[in-house]
Amino acid sequence: MSAGAIRVGLDVGGTKIDAVAVDERDEIIGRLRRESGWGEVEVVANIVAAVRDLAAESGFTLDEVVSVGVGIPGVVDADAGRVLHAVNLGVESLDLAGFAGALLGVPFRVENDVKAAALGAAVMRGAAGSMAYLNLGTGVAAGIVVDGRIWRGARGTAGEVGHLSVDPNGRRCGCGQIGCIETFCGGGALARAWGRPGALPVRDILDAAESGDAQALALRADLFHGAAAAVRVLVLSADVERVVIGGGLTALGDRLEAGIRAALRQDSDSSAFMRSLQLDDRVEILSSGSPAAAFGAALVGAADTSKETVPHG
Template identity: 70%
Template sequence: MRIGLDIGGTKTDAVAVDGSDKILGRIRRATGHGDEAVVTDVVDSVRELQEEAGFDFSDVRSVGVGIPGLVDSTKGHVLHAVNLGVESLDLAARAGARLGVPVAVENDVKAAALGAAALRGSDARSSMAYLNLGTGVAAGIVVDGRIWRGAHSTAGEVGHISVDPAGRLCTCGQRGCIETLCGGGALARAWGHPGAFPVRDIFDAAEGGDPEALVLRGDLVRGAAAAVRVLILSTDVQTVVIGGGITALGTRLGDGIRTALMTDADGSPFLRSLRLDERIELLPSGSPAAALGAALVGVHAPEQEIAIHG
């Protein structure tokens, strides 16, 4: 039995996975704030899953954790997980000591990329990027069933590629980053109206003809299309799977991105030849990709992590 946890700023999604990668149990619980609360979340999530799925704790082989921030996956150390109130945390060591089983830690988007590859049944020779459109924008890349990290573990940080030097100021200090166009946080700030899901409000208002909303909706789909282009042109992955909270918009988002990709390719025979609009997929809203990917990370050493087994 392997346990995978996706620790987000407000909730933790956890799954129990058997030896054939079948999810036997799943829970969601509120996420705590601060070092001790995050460690306790890991421990309590495992215990709750044990009750939910009815397995013996002695059957647990490993626990994998996907978490935002800068993650040293070799040491299981987390830096700058700001939304969780974590500045520097030896999560693997502290949680492992309390659970008595090996704990592995990975960046949440990289874990989600591995889980998305497993869910879509990618074969071991395929290549895929997972584009996360949430509060921020980032991607994880899976090549030959393994996470591709790059020289400094920043492979996939497309959110901070500037596509408009005169655009909005990004939290990273640059202007016109992709994240300023299609990140949920940046869009909510630009919209400026209260709401539980500002991006949905923007789409609804745009469909009603609101001029400001039309601009912001256009920014979102153009920014997401730019991220897809960057990922495919720089890595030539076969598919870009789009996930994250904004995918709750469903076909409104997918159709908009495809239209933007086709529009951008109108004047470029080169881009048309790449058929970018045919190489994207939307992950179903509520998918356990991140938690499943964490479970797969947990059972393998970093140099051996494989999305698909057998």
């Protein structure tokens, strides 16, 4: 990469785009947020506008941008640059790399948002070996990085623990199954189970639990034990050295971290084998508002498509 070359990364969510500019030293030199929009036309337009606005605000030109990476929810064909079934964005089938790249004249690469965040978190914390990234937000998803490479598995679903059914008597999940991990610790599922108005229902649940509300106490227990189950599955299935937790629920701060660690310890009380895994010591919580997802998208955008390994440093 030549001196002054800029890589742009975009984390496209259901309501916002988090955009970062990364220099040749892997340092973030600019960041902004803007709306993501609804429907294929608006999503592409807002992605293009985010890159242009980021360049203007950060003091570089589009000629200095060597790549743009986009992390986006949905089924992503990374080789083709196409996203399918991004239902939270109103996107059914979109040649995102083709349309956005043509409008800006810059090479685009597209990746699933959680996989991009996994890569970003691994590089930001200098993780060697294996690491899982567990996204706790409206839904629950995970990605795995091994030796600087996104591990996809045979069909691209490696690490996806949100739709693993763990309770045949549990709540019905949006995927059609009963008792998925996401029904316990996904923000959307918890909000539906709570059923009370409020801008931040999971925070409201924790506040009400601290006041002794019986329904809130049960849902708080679901949150912590569901997240602990996700950690346990990731470690037992892939033996990752660390599980880094990110996503919107990290805004709950110390209460989320303490609750997950306590649930992991409680769940291992009756098992010497589980205690030997020291699961609570393998967990790390990203700070709320971490740029890991957008940073990972920038790395994905610059990656060699034939190797997909991003060098560190």
